[in-house]
Amino acid sequence: MSEVFHARIVEYRYPAHCHDTWTVLIVDAGAIRYDLDTRHHAAAGNTVSILPPGVVHNGYPSERFGRFRKRNLYLESAFLPIGLVGSAVDASTFDDCELRLAISRLHDQLTDPDPLDIEIRLAAIAERFRRHLKPSAAAVAPPEPSVARRLREFLDGRLTAKVTLADAARRFDRTVPHLVRSFKRQYGLTPYAYVTGARIEQARKRLLEGHPPSRVAVEVGFHDQAHFTRHFKRHVSVPPGQYAGKASRRIE
Structure with missing residues (x-):
């Protein structure tokens, strides 16, 4: 993932330009129109739009609303096969509630991302786009x-x-x-849920052995203390420090 961009656009027209990434766009309010190569497209409501790398496009609010609020993902060129660029120019916007929900939830997860979780979510999103762009390979x-x-x-x-x-x-x-x-x-369960649960089990054992939570977080594979604490509390019902303290009192 190269970039995430959230914006509220009022009476502004993006000039013609292009990106070296795939752009995945959802609109949360209003509606957007855009010209992709020589094709005209629009996005609003439950639709999801994908703009391929290297293809010139613009963007502007629809006349009805005069504004829009959007969320963009800019994804590396390897996100989808380069052979799907032509299909994405012809059919750039899809009315797919399930895909839109998956993209919206991915945006929500990016406030506290876990690389394995994000990888799984992006792979599922890419597969769904492939089904839209190349129905013959949908099996x-x-x-x-x-x-x-x-x-x-x-x-x-x-x-x-x-x-x-x-x-x-x-x-x-x-x-x-x-x-x-x-x-x-x-x-x-998903591989991400399995790995998270297994790491929590290792963390519990190390906390009972007297290791401090800050060290345990790194030892079992969480990228920071806050990330570890959030998952530990969800699995065990109490924060790691409180869990270790209660265990210590029971031992004494």
């Missing part, structure tokens, strides 16, 4: 229990390290969405 391979078990072993060996499903996808010659589907079908 989804069924989940594979054997791949799910191999992925669990892969994750177990890297619980406290930085881990990406892109690495696992290359190793197993599968796509990230397929790995997520297979894992969730086999174990009932």
Whole structure:
């Protein structure tokens, strides 16, 4: 992900320009019109728009509203195959409530991001765009229990390290969405939820051994104390410091 941009635009016209990224756009209020290459498009309400890299476009409020409020994701050129650029020019906007909700929730998660969670969300969003842009390739391979078990072993060996499903996808010659589907079908939760829960279990043991919460957060793979505390409290019902204190009193 290259950039996130939220804006409220009133009576302003973006000049013709282009980006070297894929732009994913949702509109929260009003409506936007834009010309992409020689095609005219509009976005509002439940629609989702995607603008491909390297293609000239502009942007301006619709005459009816005169303004709009939007949220943009600027995603690396590898987000979608370059062969889909032409399809995205022809059909740039989609009325897809489920896709829009997924993008909106991704924006919400970016206030306190976890790389593995963001990776899974982006992969699911990309797969849905691929279905819109290339319907002939919309068939989804069924989940594979054997791949799910191999992925669990892969994750177990890297619980406290930085881990990406892109690495696992290359190793197993599968796509990230397929790995997520297979894992969730086999174990009932996403790889991200599994890794988070396993890290919390390790954290509990280390706290009971007397390690300070700030050190435990780093040792078990959380990127900072606040991130660790939020997940620990959600799993255990109390913050790590309080949990360690209660455990210490029980031991005494």
